[in-house]
Amino acid sequence: MSSARSRGWAVLLLLPALVVVLVFFVYPVFALSARSFLEPTPGFSQYVDLVTNETTVTILVRTLVVALLVTVVTLLLAYPYAYLMSLFGPGMRTFLLFLVLLPFWSSLMARTFAWIVLLQPSGPVAGFLGFLGLDGVKLLGSQLGVTIAMTQVLLPFMVLPLFNTMTGIDRRLLSAAHSMGASRFRAFRTVYLPLSVPGVAAGSVLVFILSLGFWVTPRLIGSPQQSLVGQLIETKVGKLLDFPGAGAISVVLLVITVVLLLAVGGGVRALVPGAKTDGGRDDG
Amino acid sequence: MDETTRAGWGLRLWAILVAVLLVAPLLVVVPISFAEKRSFKFPPDGLSVDWYVNLFTDQRWTSAIGTSILVGVLVTLICTVLGTAAALGIHRLGGRVAALVTGVLVAPMIVPGIVSAVAIYSVYLRWQLTGNLLGFLLAHTVLAIPFVIVTVTSSLSTTDPMLERAAASLGAGPWRTFVRVTLPAIAPGVGAGALFAFVTSFDEVVAASFLQSPAIRTLPIEMFVSVTNEVDPTIAAVSTVILALTTAIVLLPAFTRRRPSQKASSS
Numbered sequence: 445m446s447s448a449r450s451r452g453w454a455v456l457l458l459l460p461a462l463v464v465v466l467v468f469f470v471y472p473v474f475a476l477s478a479r480s481f482l483e484p485t486p487g488f489s490q491y492v493d494l495v496t497n498e499t500t501v502t503i504l505v506r507t508l509v510v511a512l513l514v515t516v517v518t519l520l521l522a523y524p525y526a527y528l529m530s531l532f533g534p535g536m537r538t539f540l541l542f543l544v545l546l547p548f549w550s551s552l553m554a555r556t557f558a559w560i561v562l563l564q565p566s567g568p569v570a571g572f573l574g575f576l577g578l579d580g581v582k583l584l585g586s587q588l589g590v591t592i593a594m595t596q597v598l599l600p601f602m603v604l605p606l607f608n609t610m611t612g613i614d615r616r617l618l619s620a621a622h623s624m625g626a627s628r629f630r631a632f633r634t635v636y637l638p639l640s641v642p643g644v645a646a647g648s649v650l651v652f653i654l655s656l657g658f659w660v661t662p663r664l665i666g667s668p669q670q671s672l673v674g675q676l677i678e679t680k681v682g683k684l685l686d687f688p689g690a691g692a693i694s695v696v697l698l699v700i701t702v703v704l705l706l707a708v709g710g711g712v713r714a715l716v717p718g719a720k721t722d723g724g725r726d727d728g
Numbered sequence: 729m730d731e732t733t734r735a736g737w738g739l740r741l742w743a744i745l746v747a748v749l750l751v752a753p754l755l756v757v758v759p760i761s762f763a764e765k766r767s768f769k770f771p772p773d774g775l776s777v778d779w780y781v782n783l784f785t786d787q788r789w790t791s792a793i794g795t796s797i798l799v800g801v802l803v804t805l806i807c808t809v810l811g812t813a814a815a816l817g818i819h820r821l822g823g824r825v826a827a828l829v830t831g832v833l834v835a836p837m838i839v840p841g842i843v844s845a846v847a848i849y850s851v852y853l854r855w856q857l858t859g860n861l862l863g864f865l866l867a868h869t870v871l872a873i874p875f876v877i878v879t880v881t882s883s884l885s886t887t888d889p890m891l892e893r894a895a896a897s898l899g900a901g902p903w904r905t906f907v908r909v910t911l912p913a914i915a916p917g918v919g920a921g922a923l924f925a926f927v928t929s930f931d932e933v934v935a936a937s938f939l940q941s942p943a944i945r946t947l948p949i950e951m952f953v954s955v956t957n958e959v960d961p962t963i964a965a966v967s968t969v970i971l972a973l974t975t976a977i978v979l980l981p982a983f984t985r986r987r988p989s990q991k992a993s994s995s
Contacts, residue, residue, distance in 0.1 A: 450820060453902070457817030458829055461810040461873060469836050469870035472851035473843065479850075524739055525746040531735055543747050545978045550754055551931050553951040554967035558753050560955060561760060561768050561964075568756070568770055596753055599746075657840020660933050664955060674842040681938070687850050694843040701840060 477698070480691030490692035500676065504696070507673040510591055511655035515648050517595050518602040522647065523640075526606035530613070541607070548600035556661050559593035560584065563665065585667040593665050598654055602647040609643025649708045653701050673697065754971055760964035768959060779965040789962060792950035799861070799946060800930040803868040807925040810869075811876025812918050816910070818877075819884045830877065837874035841934045844871065849938035859941030867935045872928040876921030883917025923977070 480490045494500050529540045547555065562569050563583035569592075573581050583589040613636065621631035659674030666672065671679075673693060680690040756770055764774030783789050814833060818826045836844060848867050849858070857863035891913065895905040911918075933948040940949045947966065954963050 454817040454820035458814040458821070458833075459817075461814035461833060461877075462829060464810060464866075465833055465836065465870050465873060468866045469844070469848070470832060472847040473835075473839060476843075476847040476850050521746050521749065524742045528735055528739055528743045540743070540747070542978060543750050546975060547750050547754060549927060549978055550974045551948065551967065551970045553931075553933055553948040553955075554757060554970050555754065557951065557955055557963055557967055558756050561756050561770050562753060564768060564770075596749055599750060653838075653840065657842050659842040659845075660952070664952070677842050677846055681846050681849065687846075690846050690850075694840075694846060697840050697843055701838060705838065 473694075473698075476687065476691045477695050478691075479688045480695055483688040490688050493689070494692050494696070500693070503671060503673055503676050504693075506587070506670070507656060510587065510594070510672060511652050513591055514594050514598060514655045515602075515652045517591075518599050518651050519644065519648060521595075522599060522602035522606055523644070526603050526610055526643070529603075529607050530610035544600045544603045544607075547597075548604070552597070552660055555597055556593065556664050559589075559596070559661070559665055563589045563593070584665060587666065587670045590662050590666040590670075590672070593661050594655060594658060597661055598651045601650050601654060605646040605650060606640070606643040609640055609646070613639045645708045649704050653704060656697055656700065757964045757967035757971065760961055761968040763961045763964070766959055766961065768961065768964075779961045782962045783965045783969070786962070789950060789966070792945050792947045795861075795864075795944060796930055796947035799864045799868060800926045802865055803872055803929040804922050804926040806865070806869050807873045807876050808918060808922045811873045811921060811925070812880050812914075814873075815877050815880035815884060816906075818881065830881070833877050834874040836871050837878075845934040845938050848935050852939060858939050859944060861944065863939045864936060864944070864946065867939060868929040868932055871932060871935065872925040875924035875928060876918075879917045879921035879924065880914055881917075883914040887913040927977075 481488070483490075525540070529537055532540065561567060564570075565584065567583075569583055570581070573579070581588070583592070617635050617639075618631050621635045622628065626634065657674060658672065659678065662672040663675055663678070666675070668675065668679075677690045677693050680686040680693070759771050760768055761779055762775045762777065763769070763772035763779070764776045765772070767773075814829075818830055818833075821829070839847075848870075852858055852863050852867070857866060887910070891909050892905055895909045896902075900908065930946075931948060932946070933952060936946050936949050937952060940946070945953070951963050951966060954960050
């Protein structure tokens with residue numbers, strides 16, 4: 445078998461997809477980024493505007509805070525859930541996985557609409573808060589409502605990487621630590637927790653990145669007065685046709701994304717929960 | 729069961745809470761879809777199937793459903809063919825070039841959604857790809873193709889390369905080897921990738937909301953417009969239908985999972 449001919453075949457196979465993605469995705473992202481450095485005049489004027497505009501900075505900081513909050517809360521919710529999943533036998537585990545995959549595969553619009561119903565004034569969540577004595581909390585059209593909805597929408601993206609990592613942890617290590625006199629808590633803290641860090645990192649980066657670029661949920665549940673960066677980009681493009689300005693914010697988001705991905709390492713595949721969760725779930 | 733595999737009641741309670749949080753919010757759309765009055769009141773006062781009738785008779789909704797299915801099916805076909813071919817090429821090529829190509833091909837999955845959408849819009853606007861089917865097809869193809877690449881690549885990495893060589897040494901040509909040996913081995917990955925591609929396209933809101941025009945809208949866009957402009961429980965009926973279909977899709981592997989072709993040994 446000639447290896448040059450084999451390479452030729454390989455290139456021919458990947459070329460169509462590569463051309464399509466380069467022309468219809470990479471070029472647009474590149475062009476939008478480039479405009480932020482070229483218009484109205486070549487240089488960094490868009491970026492100077494960005495850091496000196498109080499509203500823009502406020503929105504960027506608010507987005508980072510919401511993204512961080514969503515990441516922390518989803519982690520706190522998901523870690524024990526994924527841990528319990530990895531503990532159970534195949535039957536119960538499949539059921540718990542089903543409960544995660546259902547929202548994971550469900551329509552984002554349907555889920556956001558559900559949150560509009562839940563958070564509306566005199567809706568179920570307001571009723572529950574009233575029951576707790578917290579009357580008159582504004583949910584729809586507030587940052588609180590956006591954070592609650594985003595947390596629930598992004599929860600599966602935290603559970604799946606955690607679960608993938610935890611199923612790979614050898615539980616005999618815990619038994620060993622325990623048999624040598626470590627308390628359950630200590631065995632968990634010194635043995636299990638460090639081994640689960642790759643899952644924590646992958647899930648956290650995934651949820652954080654998705655939160656940064658989230659647009660649908662903040663747009664429909666939040667308010668223009670407390671907008672997140674997605675809404676800012678939309679306004680710049682949709683209402684003002686300010687592509688260079690939108691490009692500058694996009695570059696900022698891209699840089700944060702790339703830095704986070706490089707920091708967590710381990711390649712992109714760790715960030716595609718579905719890819720690992722679909723096939724071969726029978727092992728273990 | 730020893731001491732370390734026991735799940736405490738605190739842990740169980742927490743997991744039940746998370747389970748409820750995962751699923752319960754999805755279910756509120758069901759009662760609303762059967763509401764009698766034009767309202768999102770939860771729970772509704774009276775029951776009717778008016779909104780389902782509206783969903784399948786109002787031209788606005790039926791044409792959005794049609795557009796979404798058409799775009800979804802075409803995108804799935806394009807992505808599955810191009811993505812599988814590319815994954816095979818990457819697998820054969822190997823090395824740094826392959827890693828670079830993979831990086832480019834999965835980029836649409838990593839770039840934040842709103843950035844992709846605005847970038848696509850800014851260029852497609854110049855190329856007259858807004859407000860038409862071709863624009864939706866191209867945008868959804870690039871956004872969905874990474875999922876096919878990732879699932880097929882992951883299938884290929886667990887396939888024994890000796891099988892292909894054995895087929896070749898027995899006289900099978902490249903095409904025959906592919907159809908008879910490689911394709912059956914990676915079929916689950918290709919299937920998962922195709923499903924991902926369809927769902928990505930069918931569910932996509934952000935890029936579509938920039939590319940849409942009143943003349944051509946996908947279903948999520950019609951839902952977006954509806955929920956922004958009016959109180960119309962038809963959106964709850966759509967959501968319920970989609971939820972039912974999603975449940976079927978998620979349950980599907982549970983019924984087809986007992987395949988004999990599982991890995992020979994489990995580590």
